Amino acid sequence: MTRNKPTLVSFFSGGAGLDLGLEAAGLETLYASDIDHFSCETMKNGAASSVRGGRPFLANAIVEESDISSTRGQDVLDKVDKKRGEIDVMAGGPPCQSFSVFGKRKGVEDPRGQLSDQYVRVLGEIAPKVFVFENVYGLLTIDSGRIFESICEKLRNPSPDLEYKLSVFRLNAENYGVPQKRDRVIIVGSRTGSKLEDIPQITSASDENLLPLRTVRQGLIGLPPEGSERIRNHRGRNHSERIIDRYDNLKPGERDPKTRINRLDLDRPSYTIIVGSDKGGGKGHVHPTQPREVTARESARMQTFPDFWEFEGSVRHPIRQIGNAVPPLLAYSIGRAILKDLLSIEPESFEQAVVHLGQSHLFTKDELSKVEKVIDGIPALV
Template identity: 50%
Template structure:
């Protein structure tokens, strides 16, 4: 089994998706307490034989600035050069078009160099770096160029062959528009070849597209598809994080009068269109403010679990904390379905392993409701 280590693990979207395609997470770390509690809860569930993940992962809450190579090696039970995949996406708010775009002037922007420090120290065979597309344009592209140059520069006789991709999660079956930049690097002299193919062939497209009409691709999964089978808030007794905010009568009235896709002028969130993928889930500032969008049928904001559905997290993947903590973990995450698609691409094209079929992967990720709706569309 391929061994992986994740930095900036957050609520575990990348690890969740990668484990579904055959990677074994051996070490996960994040500075956020509730994110690490989420990961620990999933590990404990796994150890009890319940649905979860990260069974063999050591989970550490720590600022990456204080994280040493020796500590990762010791706790992951792996040696330098034995790690198959290093993953992670430093906090993206400094580079996001939704943020102030301060880039390296923001302390969080400096964390890309901490990723590089650990990459050089661990010397994994492959690395996956994920971030927002704003990383490509901040400071006229200088931040991104400097990072790529540093990654590819020989260090102690080693270097990486690197390619970048820009992907939208909706094209891989995630019921949410979410664009991300991916950098995949393969260690030179590792015996692994860099794939000549592009990032995984997309599986979904706009229902009006020619490829969907010709049955070459499936139509996007939608908000309606994401919510299939989810009980109402009032009926929920088992599903974690399915608790809504309390709204006053004035807010309910405003939300009720919004048409699909319309933005509320005061809360500045949109009413979701049931026949389209969700808008990108965002998390607000470091002080809070993270919230979902307006429910397509009800005059309220979606619950964290409904947002998690649109991120393609399984219902059994519970998030630690109350109020803003779960939504921040969900909004910061890589959708597990997207992570699985990338992981499957890496397994097949770099490690030359036979990939699992998409239906098997999605069932592992608890996405049977999406498979059912796709079967009805086919």
């Protein structure tokens, strides 16, 4: 890695899905933090694994286990040897369960909902050229949109001497090469005076000028059998015969009435990978061909995490890191647009990003040769 790449600092980094994608686009993470110990271990060990494999991810990053509420922006700048205003991109997604349609939607009444204010505070202290704020799409509508408007107003002016121009996108990961339906709101702020007009889609269910949606079948290509020692995070739960029988009778796309999870369909994108409650962690969906819940590694495949990115912790910790993450391939498209349109820096190609992220199983060589045309608005069939 060279030290002249555009720089990135991230908060609420979790399993590093956002960092992986932004780095695949051409950014370099200097600092990443999370309050969760196992997430930080995932990032540290993943960085070491990346360096050994000649990959760029978190190779020069300081990974810090810390609570953003007690983090000072100046301390972060001192650690990465930068001055206020010199960082290119600051990224993060404050915990989203309090805004999620899957949760109780307590919003700012939930302490997790108040962490967006801490993001704003650190944003004002670091003053990056661009920021990325990610959250669930439920943020748009809770309290009739008033919470969203309040957050946007704070992001526009995080300190008296700063003004960011905001671009708001509602993105579904399935339109960006990810074999999963995952609806998110992305706020990109720029102090360069420009707005981000578009984050071009790559895949579509209906637009023939784009590539087709990626499916569960494609996401699972090349994955060894469940329980294989060749890969980590790939051991499933032990089910009783009663549950096995119930799962065995589910049709693709059908929901189990007891566990309230769906059987995946091999020929469609996965349902959203969810986290679950603070008490128990998330559950995977039902495997498309076997009467069991998917493993954490199979869920990671649906999120486009590379197989070499191993999640630390036991039982619930990996699936929480995976379920909370931004899919790296989606993050790549966000980073690509930021580099090209806001920072005037040529991003890494989609094909190169796919190789670095270990997602070549999702695309044929012919498709990869067409993606650059798709992103530039040229029909894929040309």
